[in-house]
Amino acid sequence: MKQLGKSSKFEYTVEPFTEDFTGVLAWQELGKRILAAAGMHADSHGFGMKQLMPQNMAWVLSRMTISMNEMPKVNEKYAVDTWIRNIYRTFTDRCFAILRPDNTAYGYAYTTWALINMETRMPVNLENLPDGGFAKWIDDEKICQVSDNSRIRVKESEPSRVITAYYSDIDINRHVNSIRYIEHMLDLFPQEQYTGHPLANLEIAYHGEALYGDSLALYKQCVSPGIWDVEVRMLPREDETGREKKICSCRMTFK
Amino acid sequence: MKQLGKSSKFEYTVEPFTEDFTGVLAWQELGKRILAAAGMHADSHGFGMKQLMPQNMAWVLSRMTISMNEMPKVNEKYAVDTWIRNIYRTFTDRCFAILRPDNTAYGYAYTTWALINMETRMPVNLENLPDGGFAKWIDDEKICQVSDNSRIRVKESEPSRVITAYYSDIDINRHVNSIRYIEHMLDLFPQEQYTGHPLANLEIAYHGEALYGDSLALYKQCVSPGIWDVEVRMLPREDETGREKKICSCRMTFK
Numbered sequence: 001m002k003q004l005g006k007s008s009k010f011e012y013t014v015e016p017f018t019e020d021f022t023g024v025l026a027w028q029e030l031g032k033r034i035l036a037a038a039g040m041h042a043d044s045h046g047f048g049m050k051q052l053m054p055q056n057m058a059w060v061l062s063r064m065t066i067s068m069n070e071m072p073k074v075n076e077k078y079a080v081d082t083w084i085r086n087i088y089r090t091f092t093d094r095c096f097a098i099l100r101p102d103n104t105a106y107g108y109a110y111t112t113w114a115l116i117n118m119e120t121r122m123p124v125n126l127e128n129l130p131d132g133g134f135a136k137w138i139d140d141e142k143i144c145q146v147s148d149n150s151r152i153r154v155k156e157s158e159p160s161r162v163i164t165a166y167y168s169d170i171d172i173n174r175h176v177n178s179i180r181y182i183e184h185m186l187d188l189f190p191q192e193q194y195t196g197h198p199l200a201n202l203e204i205a206y207h208g209e210a211l212y213g214d215s216l217a218l219y220k221q222c223v224s225p226g227i228w229d230v231e232v233r234m235l236p237r238e239d240e241t242g243r244e245k246k247i248c249s250c251r252m253t254f255k
Numbered sequence: 256m257k258q259l260g261k262s263s264k265f266e267y268t269v270e271p272f273t274e275d276f277t278g279v280l281a282w283q284e285l286g287k288r289i290l291a292a293a294g295m296h297a298d299s300h301g302f303g304m305k306q307l308m309p310q311n312m313a314w315v316l317s318r319m320t321i322s323m324n325e326m327p328k329v330n331e332k333y334a335v336d337t338w339i340r341n342i343y344r345t346f347t348d349r350c351f352a353i354l355r356p357d358n359t360a361y362g363y364a365y366t367t368w369a370l371i372n373m374e375t376r377m378p379v380n381l382e383n384l385p386d387g388g389f390a391k392w393i394d395d396e397k398i399c400q401v402s403d404n405s406r407i408r409v410k411e412s413e414p415s416r417v418i419t420a421y422y423s424d425i426d427i428n429r430h431v432n433s434i435r436y437i438e439h440m441l442d443l444f445p446q447e448q449y450t451g452h453p454l455a456n457l458e459i460a461y462h463g464e465a466l467y468g469d470s471l472a473l474y475k476q477c478v479s480p481g482i483w484d485v486e487v488r489m490l491p492r493e494d495e496t497g498r499e500k501k502i503c504s505c506r507m508t509f510k
Contacts, residue, residue: 015295016304017426017434018287020423021426021429023427028423032273033270036271036272166442167275167276167445167446172276172277172329177272179272183423186423187421187424189422191422191468194422212276212446213446
C-alpha cells in the first residue's frame with residue numbers, strides 16, 4: 001500500500017478546448033484544476049467534503065493568488081502539486097505548485113480557506129479540532145512563490161458590464177462558482193491585451209456569495225501600467241433595498 | 256509496442272468544478288472531452304491537426320448530436336471512446352461512446368466533420384485522399400445510439416438574449432468555440448428546468464463562424480413539451496449592412 005504523503009500531485013495534459021486563443025491553458029481551466037486538487041487532497045487525507053458534509057461543515061475559499069511565469073501549451077503535460085502550509089485560528093492556507101514534467105515550476109498558487117458550520121454559518125476554530133485535526137499534514141518548508149497580497153480597492157463608480165448569474169455560473173452549492181468570477185473578469189479585457197501581454201498574476205478575495213438570477217456589476221480600474229483592480233458587486237435583489245454588495249475583488253497583473 | 260486500434264479510449268474522473276449545480280458532469284465539460292477525444296484520436300492515427308496544419312488544412316465541425324441516458328456524477332469515473340464511422344465525399348462521421356467503468360454506456364455522440372483547405376476555404380474530397388487517406392480506420396459496426404437528425408427551424412423573431420463574444424469565448428482558431436455556443440444555449444433555460452428535467456439530447460448544427468467582438472442574438476422556441484429549438488444569429492458587423500446571419504442551430508430535448 002502506498003504511504004500517504006503530505007502533498008498530493010495530480011498529472012494532466014492540456015487537452016484541446018481547454019486552451020485560450022493564444023494556445024496556452026486558459027486561466028479558468030487552471031483555476032478549476034487547482035480547486036479540484038484541493039478537494040481531492042483533502043478527501044484523501046480525511047478532511048475533505050466527503051468527510052465534512054455529513055457533519056454539516058464545508059470549506060469556503062476566502063482568497064486565492066495564482067502566479068505563473070509561463071503557462072503550459074496545448075498538448076503539453078503538467079502537474080498540480082498541493083499541500084497545507086499552515087493553520088491559524090479559523091483559517092488554513094493551502095499551497096500549489098504547477099509543475100513541468102521535469103519538476104520545474106510553471107508557477108504557484110496560494111489559497112486561504114475557512115471551514116464553515118453550515119447551520120450557524122460560523123467558521124470553525126481549526127486549532128481546536130478533535131485529535132489535532134489535520135495539523136499533522138502541514139508542510140511549511142516547501143517553496144510556494146507567489147507575489148504578496150495587495151490591498152485591492154476599486155473606486156470606479158461606472159460598471160464595465162452588468163451580468164446575470166445563469167445556469168452555467170452555478171455550482172453544486174447553488175452559488176456562483178469561484179472560478180466563473182475569474183472568467184467574467186478575464187472577459188473585461190480586449191483580445192489584444194492577451195497577445196503581447198498575457199496575465200501573469202491574479203489575486204482574488206471572496207467577500208460574499210451570489211445566487212442564480214442575481215445581477216452582478218463588474219468594475220475595473222487601472223492601478224498602474226499593466227495592473228488592474230476589478231471588483232464584482234451584487235445589485236440589490238428584487239425584495240431588497242439598499243446598496244450594491246461587494247462579492248469579490250481581484251488584482252490582475254499582466255506581463 | 257501497443258498496436259493501434261481503430262478506436263481510442265480516454266479515461267477521466269468527473270473532477271470537482273466540472274459538474275453542474277445538480278452534481279453531474281456539465282454538458283459543456285462533456286462537449287470539450289468529446290471534441291478533445293476527436294483531436295487526440297485523429298492525431299494518433301495520422302490525420303489530426305498535427306499532420307494537417309502544415310498542409311494548410313483543418314477539420315471543421317459541422318454537426319454534433321449527444322444523447323445521454325444518464326450523466327456521470329462528480330467524482331465518478333467515465334471514459335470517452337471514439338472511432339470513425341464513415342467517409343462520404345467531403346464529410347466524415349465520427350462516433351463516441353461515453354462509458355461507465357463496466358463498459359455500459361452513459362450515452363453516445365455522433366459528429367460530422369469537413370476538412371477545409373485553409374487557403375481556398377473549400378472542403379477537400381475525402382474519398383480522393385492519397386493512399387486512401389484514413390479509410391482504413393473506419394469501423395461501421397460499433398454501436399452508436401443517438402436520436403435521428405431533426406430539422407431545426409426557429410421562427411421566433413424576438414431574441415431571448417443578445418451577447419457579445421469575449422475573450423473566453425474564443426478558441427485557438429480565433430473563432431467562437433463550438434462548445435461555448437452550447438454553454439450560452441444552456442443558459443437560456445431557468446435553473447428549475449435542470450432539477451426535475453435534465454437535458455437528455457442535444458443536436459447542434461454549425462452554419463457560420465463568429466469572431467471576437469461579434470454580437471450574437473439567441474432565439475429559442477418550444478417545439479413540443481420538453482423540446483426546444485434554439486438558434487444563434489450574428490448581428491451585422493459595424494462595417495456591414497444587411498440581415499442577421501445564422502451561426503448555429505440546436506434542438507434540446509429535456510427528460
